[in-house]
Amino acid sequence: MSRSSISAIVADLLETGLVSETGAGDSSGGRRPIMLGFDDDAHAIVGVDMGATHIAVAVTDLRSQVKAWRSKIFDVREDPEGALSLMRGLIDGALIEASIDRERLVGIGIAVPSPVNPENPTVLSPLFVPKWKDLNIVEHLENIYRVPVGMDNDANLGALSEQWWGAGRDGRDLAYIKVATAVGAGLIINGDIYRGTTGIAGEIGHIPVDPSAGECVCGLTGCLNLRMGTEKLVQRAHDLRPEHPKSTLPRRGLTVSRLVEEACEGDRLARLIVEDAGRHLAIGVAAMLNLFNPAKVVFGGSLTRAGELLLRPLKDALGERSPSASVKQSQLVTSTLGIEGTARGAATLILRAALDDPTLFPTPLDVEVAAHTT
Amino acid sequence: MSRSSISAIVADLLETGLVSETGAGDSSGGRRPIMLGFDDDAHAIVGVDMGATHIAVAVTDLRSQVKAWRSKIFDVREDPEGALSLMRGLIDGALIEASIDRERLVGIGIAVPSPVNPENPTVLSPLFVPKWKDLNIVEHLENIYRVPVGMDNDANLGALSEQWWGAGRDGRDLAYIKVATAVGAGLIINGDIYRGTTGIAGEIGHIPVDPSAGECVCGLTGCLNLRMGTEKLVQRAHDLRPEHPKSTLPRRGLTVSRLVEEACEGDRLARLIVEDAGRHLAIGVAAMLNLFNPAKVVFGGSLTRAGELLLRPLKDALGERSPSASVKQSQLVTSTLGIEGTARGAATLILRAALDDPTLFPTPLDVEVAAHTT
C-alpha cells in the first residue's frame, strides 16, 4: 500500500483509541519514524474453555495476555444448569479481578467439547452432549452480559490459538490435535478455521486404527477414540498394573497428569502406555497428513505434556524414511500455550470478529465526540 | 450489484467478444430484456489427461463441450520422451479435427498422475514417476504452442471438473475420489482446489485400512493402495479364480473394465471383488469424511462404473445408523462425466485462470481497434 493510504488508515485508528503513537523510533539515515503501538488494554475479552469435566475462564487483553484466570472441575455433561451458573460466577470473578467494567468488554467466546454446526452456531450437538439439548448458551450469555458471544468447538479454537499466539504463527495451514477425554483436531486452512459442511471437520478420533478395539459408538470398528481417550489410558494402566509390580503408579485414583509425571520420571509402565498412545496416534496422524498436508501439526491436551516421550514413538511410527512427502516435511510440535490455549482461542474468536468489523469494539466517549464534529 | 454497474460490465464483455446479445427475452409485464449469451466457440482450450498407462486429449469450447477427442494406451511412466511426442501428435490431430487455429487457443491444461508442488508447479514428483525427473512438460509445451500451460494432479482436476460441470455443481466443498492404478482424492475447499503445503493433500491411498496387507512403499502398514489399485484387484481375481469354477472371468488378460462388466452381469467372483473393494474403500472414505466433512463425495475412475455395486457395500460399511453427522449427511455419488472428466478438468484449469484474468484470452482484431480508439 502507498504511504498516503497508510496515513489515512492510521489517522482512523488513532481516533478509535485502539492504536496510539509510542514515540520516535531509530533513524535509518533520515527522519525518525513515529512508532505506533496497539493499545492492548483499550478493551478486554472473555474466553471460556468448557470441557467435558471442567470450566476455565480467561480475561485477556487485545494481545491475548491473560489478565485473570479462573478454573474449576465440574461434570459439565451431566449438569448443564449448574455449569451455566458456575460459568457466570467464574466470569464475574475474573472480570472483577482484572478490573474490567462492562464498557471495555468486547465480547465473550466459548469453546465447547462438541461440534458446532455453522448453520446453527448457538447450540451443541445432542449426539455428543445429550443433556445440553435445547439449551442455548450463546443467547443465555448475551442476555446476561449484553455483548457479542461466539461459540466453537474446542479443537478448532485450540488451533486458532496456536496460529495466532503459539506454535503455528508462521503458516496459513495448520492442524491442531487435542488429546483429552477424546481426540479431536482443529484445522486452519488458508488462515481460517475449516469447519466442513456441518461443522464436524477434524473428527480425527473416528479414524480406524485397530480392528481389535471393538465397535465405536459411531458405528465403525476400531476408532482411535477407543484407544486414546484419557479414560482409556487410565483403564489400560490399571489392566497392565499386575505385570509391572515395580511401577510407582497408584493403583487407584490415577489421572493422566500423574501418568505423564511418572512417565517423565522414568516409570516403565507409564512410559509403555504413553509410547503405545503415540504409536496409535501415529496412524490417525498419518491419515490426516496424507489428506491435509499441513505445514505444521501442533499437539495439545493433557497427554502432550509428555513431550518427546509421546512424539518420539509417534514420529518413529510415521516412518522417518517414508517417501511420502507430506509425512516427511510436516513439522510435529507440542503446544506452547499449555492449559490456557483453548480459552485464549475462544477470546481470539471474538478478537478476530472485531478486527474484521471494528464497529464491534465498544466506542469510548472521545470517539463519539470526534464523530460529531465531522 | 446495482443495475448500473452491470451495464458497465456487460459493455466491457461485449467488447471482448466473449459475450453477445442473443435477442429479446419474454416480457414479464414491462420492457423486454436483452438476453445475453456466452459465446462458447469464441475460443478453445486443450485438456490433456496423462495417466500412468494412457494419454487422452480433449479440445473443448468455453463451456467445456468436447469438440475433439483423442486417446491412446501408452506406458507413460517408462518412456517420457515417447509420451511427449505422442502427446504432441494427439493435440495437433485434435486441434485440426476441431478446426481450431492458434489464434483461438487460450491455453493447454495437463492432468498428471503425480502430486504437483504448488511452489514448483512445472515438474512431477520423482517419487511417483522417477523417469520424469528433470523433464519440464509445461515449458516443453509452452515452447511448442506459445500459449499458457497449466499442470496439476489428476485427482485435483477430476474434482475441479465435477465441481464445474458434473455432480458437484451445487457446493463449495467437495471430495472427488479416483479409483485407478492407485486411489487418490481431489479436494475442493471454499470453491478452490486444496493442495496443502507441498501439493500432496488428498493422498487417501495411504490411509491404513488393513494391517495384514503388508508394508507399503510409503513406510506405513496396510495402506489402502495395497488393496484397491486396479492391478491389485485383477491379481485378487486371479488368486480367487480356483474357488469359483463357474465364474466367466477370463483366466488371463483380465482388465478392470471386464471385471466391472462381469460384475454387472452377475458373475459371483467379480461381484465379490467389487464388493470387497467397496468395503475397503469405506474405511478410507470414513476417515476422509470425519476429517473433511464435505457435502458431497464423487467417485470416479474405471472401477466406479460398477455404480451401486460398489457404492452399496461402501455405504453399508460406513454404517447408516452411525451417529457421526459427517458420514450420515454426506451424499455419495458416482461421476457423471465418465472418461472425459479428467481432461475436461485440465481444460477448466486454464478456463478458470482466463476468467480470473481476462487478458489471457487471445485478443481478436476488433478489440485491438477498439482499444486504439480510446
Next chain:
DNA sequence: ACACTTTGTGCGACAGGCGAACAAAGAGAG
C-alpha cells in the same frame, strides 16, 4: 553549512460501485 535520505501529509486523479433520474419498450384497463 550543505547535500542527501527517510518519513509523514496534503492534494488532485482515477477506478469501481451505487442510487436517482430518465428514456425506451411493453402490458393492461378503460
Next chain:
DNA sequence: CTCTCTTTGTTCGCCTGTCGCACAAAGTGT
C-alpha cells in the same frame, strides 16, 4: 386508441478507497 403502470437499460453525479506526486519535517554524514 389512450393513458397509466411495470420492467429494463443507460446516463449522470456522488462517494470511497487507493495511488502518485509534491512538499514539509527531521534526520545523517561530509
